[in-house]
Amino acid sequence: MIESKDEYSTSEGKVGLSLMNDRLQSIINTAPLIQKLVPLDCMIGISDREKFLHYLPGRAISIGRDIRGERLSSDDGLYHAVHSGKEHIVKLPREVFGFPFRSVAVPIHDEKGYVIGAIALGVSLQTQESLLSIAQMIVTSSQEISAATKELAQSAEELSLQQELLSRLSNEVLEQVKKTDQILKFINDVAMKSNLLGLNASIEASRAGEQGKGFAVVAEEIRKxxxxxxxxxxxxxxxxxxIKERVTIMNSKITQTTDIGHQQVAATEEIHASVQEFADSAQKIEDVAKIV
Structure with missing residues (x-):
């Protein structure tokens, strides 16, 4: 129930006004204690139904003037609490008073339930703004790091695949070198037999005398x-x-780098997972900051 000022002008008006003043004065006396109990920087305003009775600025949060005695404006949370009889909550941006704050105004009732005034608590949102800024920065940074580590993991995986391909190619080169050894052995055997054949031909040509001179020339060329x-x-x-020695060394190094590549892939995946957890934590910080 919302009463009018006239309700305190009855035959019992003086008693009613006295009770009203006592209750409001008691709340005014308690205001410093309330301010100390709030962990964040805050200011407190107390009014009757028409004007500000008391104002307690915070450490940094302050309207900048003494508003005691000023009439309530329809823009004030106290005004809404008094005339609606309900709690009134509003967030005021930095542009209004130079600092952001959250105002909670609640009506004050007498022992009969009549609204005799209101008390408003303005809590600084500077901490919230700072937390939100930090949290958003962390979220953005962690997302960038997460994207970078994901790209790095993909690059490491691609590098590992390329190294495995090089390893297979080097093994194939070694196999071809082994086949070449067999071919060279065959050629060497042919050369030895040709040399032996040329030697025998030279012997036979010398036995033939004059008739074998031409054949001796051919035999000598075969030997050469x-x-x-x-x-x-x-x-x-x-x-x-x-080549075989170098390819063997190269193959060994490729194997080592392939193992390192696999380790790098695993490490970057772990880093990516950790960064993702970090990003999730930063998101939680941001959600909490919105509540503070």
């Missing part, structure tokens, strides 16, 4: 070709041995 072939085979084998 066999010797040159054998020498070439030796040189090629030496080159192939060097």
């Amino acid at each position: 070709m066999a010797v040159n072939s054998a020498q070439s085979v030796k040189e090629i084998r030496e080159i192939l041995n060097i």
Whole structure:
């Protein structure tokens, strides 16, 4: 029930006004204690049905003037609490008074239930703004890190696949080198047999005397070709041995880097998971900051 000022002008009016003043004065006296009990910076305003009776500024949150005695405006939370008889909550942005705050105004009733005034608590939202800013920054940063680690994990996976491909190719090269050894062995055998054949042909040509001179020239050329072939085979084998040695070393290194690549993939996946958990925590911080 919402009473009018006239209800305190009856034959019992003086007693009613006295009770009203006592109750409001008691709340005014309690205001400093209420302010200390609130963990955040806050200010307190107390009014009767028409005007401000008391104002207690906070440490940093303050209207900047003494408003005691000023009439309530329809914009004030106290005004709404007095005339509606209900709690009135509003958030005021920084642009209004230079600082953001949340105002909660509740009506004050006498022992008969009549509204005789109201008390408003303005709590600074500076902490909330700071928490929201930090939380949003953390969320943004963690999302960027998460995206980067995800890309890194994909790159590491691709690198690991490429290294496995190189390992297979190096193994194939080693197999081809082994096949080349067999071919060189065959050529070397042919060269040895050709050299032996040329030697026998030279012997037979010398026995033939004058008639065998032309054949002796051919036999000598065959021997030279066999010797040159054998020498070439030796040189090629030496080159192939060097290639084989280098490919073996390269294959060993590729195997090592492949193992490292697998470890890197696992590590980046773990980092990505941790960053995702961090992002989820930051989101929770942001949600909590909206409540504070």
